[in-house]
Amino acid sequence: MVEAAMASGTASRRSIFELFPRRLPSGRRYGVVAGVGRAMQLLRDFRFGDEELAFLRDHQVVSPAVLDWLADYRFSGDIWGYPEGEIYFPGSPLMIVEGSFAEACILETAMLSVYNYDAAVASAASRMTLMAGDRPCIEMGARRANEEAAVAAARAAYIAGFVSTSNLEAGRRFGIPTAGTAAHSFTLLHDSEREAFEAQLTVQGKGTILLVDTYSIEEAVRTAVDLAGPELGAVRIDSGDLAITARDVRDQLDALGATRTRIIVTSDLDEWQIGALSAAPVDGYGVGTNLVIGSGHPTCGFVYKLVARAASSDPDAELVPVAKLSANKATVGGRKYAMRRYDNDGIAEAEVIGVGVQPQGDQNDRPLLHRLVAEGEIVWQDDLAAARERHRAGLAELPRAARKMSQGDPVIPTLYESDYA
Amino acid sequence: MVEAAMASGTASRRSIFELFPRRLPSGRRYGVVAGVGRAMQLLRDFRFGDEELAFLRDHQVVSPAVLDWLADYRFSGDIWGYPEGEIYFPGSPLMIVEGSFAEACILETAMLSVYNYDAAVASAASRMTLMAGDRPCIEMGARRANEEAAVAAARAAYIAGFVSTSNLEAGRRFGIPTAGTAAHSFTLLHDSEREAFEAQLTVQGKGTILLVDTYSIEEAVRTAVDLAGPELGAVRIDSGDLAITARDVRDQLDALGATRTRIIVTSDLDEWQIGALSAAPVDGYGVGTNLVIGSGHPTCGFVYKLVARAASSDPDAELVPVAKLSANKATVGGRKYAMRRYDNDGIAEAEVIGVGVQPQGDQNDRPLLHRLVAEGEIVWQDDLAAARERHRAGLAELPRAARKMSQGDPVIPTLYESDYA
Numbered sequence: 001m002v003e004a005a006m007a008s009g010t011a012s013r014r015s016i017f018e019l020f021p022r023r024l025p026s027g028r029r030y031g032v033v034a035g036v037g038r039a040m041q042l043l044r045d046f047r048f049g050d051e052e053l054a055f056l057r058d059h060q061v062v063s064p065a066v067l068d069w070l071a072d073y074r075f076s077g078d079i080w081g082y083p084e085g086e087i088y089f090p091g092s093p094l095m096i097v098e099g100s101f102a103e104a105c106i107l108e109t110a111m112l113s114v115y116n117y118d119a120a121v122a123s124a125a126s127r128m129t130l131m132a133g134d135r136p137c138i139e140m141g142a143r144r145a146n147e148e149a150a151v152a153a154a155r156a157a158y159i160a161g162f163v164s165t166s167n168l169e170a171g172r173r174f175g176i177p178t179a180g181t182a183a184h185s186f187t188l189l190h191d192s193e194r195e196a197f198e199a200q201l202t203v204q205g206k207g208t209i210l211l212v213d214t215y216s217i218e219e220a221v222r223t224a225v226d227l228a229g230p231e232l233g234a235v236r237i238d239s240g241d242l243a244i245t246a247r248d249v250r251d252q253l254d255a256l257g258a259t260r261t262r263i264i265v266t267s268d269l270d271e272w273q274i275g276a277l278s279a280a281p282v283d284g285y286g287v288g289t290n291l292v293i294g295s296g297h298p299t300c301g302f303v304y305k306l307v308a309r310a311a312s313s314d315p316d317a318e319l320v321p322v323a324k325l326s327a328n329k330a331t332v333g334g335r336k337y338a339m340r341r342y343d344n345d346g347i348a349e350a351e352v353i354g355v356g357v358q359p360q361g362d363q364n365d366r367p368l369l370h371r372l373v374a375e376g377e378i379v380w381q382d383d384l385a386a387a388r389e390r391h392r393a394g395l396a397e398l399p400r401a402a403r404k405m406s407q408g409d410p411v412i413p414t415l416y417e418s419d420y421a
Numbered sequence: 422m423v424e425a426a427m428a429s430g431t432a433s434r435r436s437i438f439e440l441f442p443r444r445l446p447s448g449r450r451y452g453v454v455a456g457v458g459r460a461m462q463l464l465r466d467f468r469f470g471d472e473e474l475a476f477l478r479d480h481q482v483v484s485p486a487v488l489d490w491l492a493d494y495r496f497s498g499d500i501w502g503y504p505e506g507e508i509y510f511p512g513s514p515l516m517i518v519e520g521s522f523a524e525a526c527i528l529e530t531a532m533l534s535v536y537n538y539d540a541a542v543a544s545a546a547s548r549m550t551l552m553a554g555d556r557p558c559i560e561m562g563a564r565r566a567n568e569e570a571a572v573a574a575a576r577a578a579y580i581a582g583f584v585s586t587s588n589l590e591a592g593r594r595f596g597i598p599t600a601g602t603a604a605h606s607f608t609l610l611h612d613s614e615r616e617a618f619e620a621q622l623t624v625q626g627k628g629t630i631l632l633v634d635t636y637s638i639e640e641a642v643r644t645a646v647d648l649a650g651p652e653l654g655a656v657r658i659d660s661g662d663l664a665i666t667a668r669d670v671r672d673q674l675d676a677l678g679a680t681r682t683r684i685i686v687t688s689d690l691d692e693w694q695i696g697a698l699s700a701a702p703v704d705g706y707g708v709g710t711n712l713v714i715g716s717g718h719p720t721c722g723f724v725y726k727l728v729a730r731a732a733s734s735d736p737d738a739e740l741v742p743v744a745k746l747s748a749n750k751a752t753v754g755g756r757k758y759a760m761r762r763y764d765n766d767g768i769a770e771a772e773v774i775g776v777g778v779q780p781q782g783d784q785n786d787r788p789l790l791h792r793l794v795a796e797g798e799i800v801w802q803d804d805l806a807a808a809r810e811r812h813r814a815g816l817a818e819l820p821r822a823a824r825k826m827s828q829g830d831p832v833i834p835t836l837y838e839s840d841y842a
Contacts, residue, residue: 001603001604001606001607003624004603004607004617004620004621004623004624004625005607005610005620007620007623007624008611008616008617008619008620008623010610010611010620013610015606015610017606042568051593052590052593055589055592055593056589059592059599061589061599063624101606101610105604105606105607108564108604109563109564109568109571109588110568112564112565113563113564113565113566113567113568113571114567114568116564116565116566117566117567117570118567142530142534143529143530143533143534143537143725144533144534144537144720144722145534145537145538145567145570145720146534146535146538146539146566146567146569146570146573147463147530147531147534147535147569148567148568148569148570149538149566149567149569149570150530150534152567168476168477168482169473171476171480172472172473172476178480178482182422182425183422183526183529184726184727184745184747185422185436185438185522185526185726185727186422186425186426186526187745188727188730188743188744188745189426189431189434189436189522189727189730189743190429190431191732195429196429198429199425199426199428199429199431200425202425202428202429203424203425203428203484204425213745213747213748214745214746214747215745215746216746238747238750239747239748239749239750240747240748240749241748267750289720289722292720293714293719293720298714298719299565299566299710299713299714301565301710304564305605305606306605306606306609306610309609309610311612322609322610323609324605324608324609324634324635324636325635325636325637326605326634326635326659326660326661327634327660327661327662328660328661329659329660329688
């Protein structure tokens, strides 16, 4: 595309691309933005090195002129976007990229890959932490996702309220708190469960989490309290009917005097399972598979579309809104602006998108787009703590129907205001 | 776990871990192994560098003794496995890792991450290429998966019969043939569709694929043939009812004399859509989202379990089979061996797994486990061409019911033979 656009003299036309969801996954009431920080890191490192250029040259993918252009590639345009942790709805213009057609179009795959996966995990994680209430959720899904995706998933989950991850690389790379428990193999390695527990308690102290379902849960709990006393930190249950088992284990722990020993449950948990356990005596959830696969929706289906471009290569040429008409996939042309509209009680009531113009808001409207990149420089400063707080605050502003786990529509409508008419 | 096992003197016990699926995803008749080559690469690079060690030290994740052990870590054991492209069934022992407990247990996450995702994509891809028959499938899902997962997905799809990928990095890294088409943005960039097509034809030649559904498909096809003549390589349709539209476009192309111009379709294709298009005049499928998310099953749910370990730290100590009893998650202890059993017509009739002993096969049985690593050295030599052929041959040997897209059981049963009793 870059090569052909160079041939037709259109490659340098000033262009606006928009990254947005056409819709939410079926049944979801809202989505959660994640990946912004990773996308900015990727943009900073978006270079074509010797190996990449050699491949493109040797396989005649592009001409020498395009090779030269790629070798010098630095994004020099502007980007606005929803910040990380923000809530989004169908049509929310999550990222707006302005630059020459060539420099903006080649970012498509990198930006979509990051946003599509990270936001899918954050959106699922948000529903899980919502259902968990005050009980902590621990991310434990690394084994069930691609090895690099897993690190991104831990980060996205943390943004959406998870308290820690078992992924040490995510701890190292992003400063996310880490936590973990022993596997069944550790118990099986030893000649008896008692010896395994003794070894773990010796090294980790009495505050550790002992896994109690390798053989008989009742025996394991008795052994655990026998060895650690009432200071035992927690036990983990990873199988069976968790609600019933947690009740039995709680009763047993209490009878043994271990009234403060917590119960952590794991085993294919998702937001519905977590909700179903809300009345059970459970103190924390370890969530793996269903988190890293977005609880049934492992990609957000975000797209990256050209919505406006200059009428000519003249830097001052007027921007023309453009849109495809493809059946079922038509796009809304024109640069977008976005505000969240609130009622007088501070509850969100609409996602208002201005097409070609800033929406005429009232004083309660909150602008959603922030400048991320200015003339090629990344200007957005953010950290995971701010993103976590943004997610918490954004969720708190939504109507209570956002908490519904049943099938239904987005919790607020998306309204368009246009000056192109 | 390593630290506590060191404390109890069990870390050096010879151990056997097994990577296997408890079951196939609901409705699937078979699975396809992928990720072996990537896992071997990861194993070769499995080192703890200064940054990793500093993180573990600074956060007191492990003791100085374990840090020293990690700094010197090299896997020194043995690994056997199903080769890439092989078919698998519930319980198939896809990878068997033998080494000390410590050195084998810390590979769990890396091995599972690779196998769980790559095999999920290959298993979905196999159903798609099966439904596509002689028509080529092109991998186009990079934008809908994590940026690194996307490269792995292109590789897995290629193993399972896809002919090419739009992911240039997968082409560079793994030598997979690459292909691509223009996006709607390229058409929208130009002042008219005709100018966009002219630009693409100038650069790519008449053999290119023109995207014809940005505005009116009928007009676009007329323009395309007007510009390129009957030598036009292909048109791509990305929206609407693909079966009906392909029929209309075929009739129009034929009427215009472009009888050899191919029709490529894209737009949320999966194995059922591809099957439903088998009678439509379609010449190739571009598959994106549903491929990289495993067509509804983005992870295989493989687990990595300790199945046997030495009775003591003595290198010559007898191996003891071990198994957890956890409700619904019980494992089968003991070292596994695996054969595929055939009837007299050469059709597979069972997956035979020997527990603690090589199955007593007949002359038609085919052993499935190959030595991948010997005393820490990667000895398995394989390439993607061999993996593709293995997939093709493995599929050809299955009963015809393997082709069923309806819900159902694995196409052959898994049988266990045991000497532990």
